[in-house]
Amino acid sequence: MSFHKQIGRARGTRVKRALGVQAALEWAFRVEKAQLELPLPRNVTEESFGFGLEYVLLQRAALGCKIDGGQHKIGGYTHEDAEVIAATVAGVPDSLGGKRMAIRIAELARAGLTPDWMPSAVTRCVPLEVKRNQHGERATTIVVGTERIVTRGKWRTVELLACPVTFRPHPQQIEAARRAYDEWLQALGWIRDGLIAGGMLRDIDVTAAMPRARPWEVRPSGRG
Template identity: 70%
Template structure:
């Protein structure tokens, strides 16, 4: 399966938990205990399945799913660290791909609209007064304008595309890590990846 399918299987089907490392606490940290990655490496070196002592079959999470979750938890800081690990896990659990806003083009639209019996009209505001010569005398008239905005905003589209690319880089790192680590017993991570540049799909 692809890395995205493997993540969805681990977090959605097997309900693997993302166990992120806690921030260091000098008072509590006395150098004892082992991280999940160390435990998983020891299991791999042992070469057999360990009975974890679970009393109920429904509580069992596949060992490969735990390896995948541990790999996600080890996301490096230059790829987003804990924040990206949580995002990857949440998207996988929901079976979703980040929304990169396909086909989104900023359009100039009125800030507000009002409806009357003649239909929808843009709301205008007074920005000043002018004196004009009309019908033989000077008259004061309001100068009105229609405030506009862009929807979706270019920065919103840019942020969505950037977020997708960051997620893609995280998945690429996970794919390589799971392939090179060779810690998965039954799951094999294939080469397939989501589109690298979603902008090409517009």
């Protein structure tokens, strides 16, 4: 049964569907095709601190006057709650990433994805370059010096070889991916709190549920 049909049957009794903030975002952007294209309020520039809940409330009031049809979804109806969620996402403050974060949140929700925090990533020391031929693979070496040695009673000059190495994935790459996950999670918390406190949704009940915080630190419990 489609979500629209469930909502339609529930309107008489105002039964709401409980969703965590990530599920609500995926419903709004992936299912309802909500967009972030909202006009700037007066006297607010591109460098402002987001729209704020006051602006979202104004948008909600406007939506309440025309709830029979969404304005963004091509070829169909965009649920008003989805538009409210999109308006809230558009209001992510600059302190949490602003418009860039809002776009990222919408893109991830539309794709049904969570930011890649590089699970199971382990930094390894590997050769900087590997040569391949019919005999297999071998690490590339470079000459780093020479040494005089005696072999069979004669002095000879031999080259000192070293294998340049690197670390993959680089620790900074892993750190950056996990920092981006943390920032995304903080922005989701702001959106969740705003939707709950604002009480603007008619058919969705946003719960306190959140994606796991710092999942790379969660260790599986041992067997008893």
